[in-house]
Amino acid sequence: MTNYFELTSTEWEAISLSLQVAFWSALLCLPLAIFTGWFLARRQFKTKFLFEGFINLPLVLPPVATGFILLLLLGRNGLIGQFLNEMFGIKIAFSYYAAVIASMIVAFPLSVRSMRLSIEMIDPAYEEAARTLGADRWQSFFRITLPLALPGIISGFILAFARSLGEFGATIIFAGNIAGETQTLPLALYSAIQIPGQETTAFRLLIIAVIFSFIAMAGSELLVKNLHHRKHKA
Template sequence: MLSAEEWQIVALSLKVGAVAIALTLPVAFVLAWVLARGRFRGIVLLDALVHLPLVLPPVVTGWLLLIAFGPAGPVGRVLSQVFGITLLFRWTGAALAAAVMSLPLMVRAIRLSIEAVDTRLEQAARTLGAGPWRTFATITLPLSLPGVLAGVVLGLARSLGEFGATITFASNIPGETRTLPLAIYAALQAPGGDAMVWRLAAISVVLSLAALVASEALGRRTGMGRHGHVL
């Protein structure tokens, strides 16, 4: 049904998406927690910075990544000289672009669920002898889990759909950075690429639906029926 090239595109997209989410999730959780619970000046600025990739043209985000993570950029130079890592034109670069683009969506979803956690339950845990970390692990984290799952699904969907920042920062290199949307774009340009566009678009629909169904099932398994709907 699918050609070897198309399977490879799907596998690459999933790899890029998975790595992007793994990279973003801890960062997004910390940011969401700070934005939900933090009381300090400058929180508005932090909020705005986190949301920037959501409102900026993705090409601009990609260009900013190019400036920062390119071979001459401040971060890129350290990465290549100290760690021997280059992101430009590599699948890791596509993952970074997807991670940055999905960050605001994940932060939003997780933040809402942390704000919904009743702090009075955390107080109760403290009076029962639990320190701040145990309280976090046993009360705050499990109760905000539906939002974390929602964030993962939203972030994964965003990663799989990422186009502008990826093509600007990581380019459209077959087998390296050509994820689903970039492959669809390339197929549209190529003569006789119609059939491939149909198949890749169908895969996109199937992947998105699968992600939604999976998150729904996971949400139900946390045992909080009415919170099962994460989106």
């Protein structure tokens, strides 16, 4: 029974890599997601629906297609990747950084949506009142909007983290399935399923994936609920 639940070094590497990739992708998404959420909540323009459609495209686009697009753009012979490789010697595809970028792209719309909804719930009159008292647009944003939108920001971060933990399609196309470098938990689970006799390994990884995802989602709901409760009591 002990051996049944004992993780191998390869499995530990996949788990550790998944947590690292998910954390960095969620963290790097955060500033742009906050700005984009605020922009969508506070700005109105004729082509806004096109901008929203572009932002949310990764939600409906097959993840494999997203990975292929990234490969066309940032691969060694891609539109941007070739320039980076020739001018600076930077190779992104099939690396740790590729795994982070792929996770960022698929998690970004969820993060933006959470932050946008949170900012939309804030009465713009608070921001206007701050400006009448001498605060400029940025001061109003950092002192009024950002603190009030904190529950949505935290929720957006955790949602991006959880989505990154489960990312598979874009990662396997753009970053590959390299053990110890780009093989995250979903990729390790996929590899175990493909090998006869690895059912025990696949089951262990499945249980861990379910636990991580549940903790992230439940933690997000609990944290946001507590923050809202404190705000109403204040």
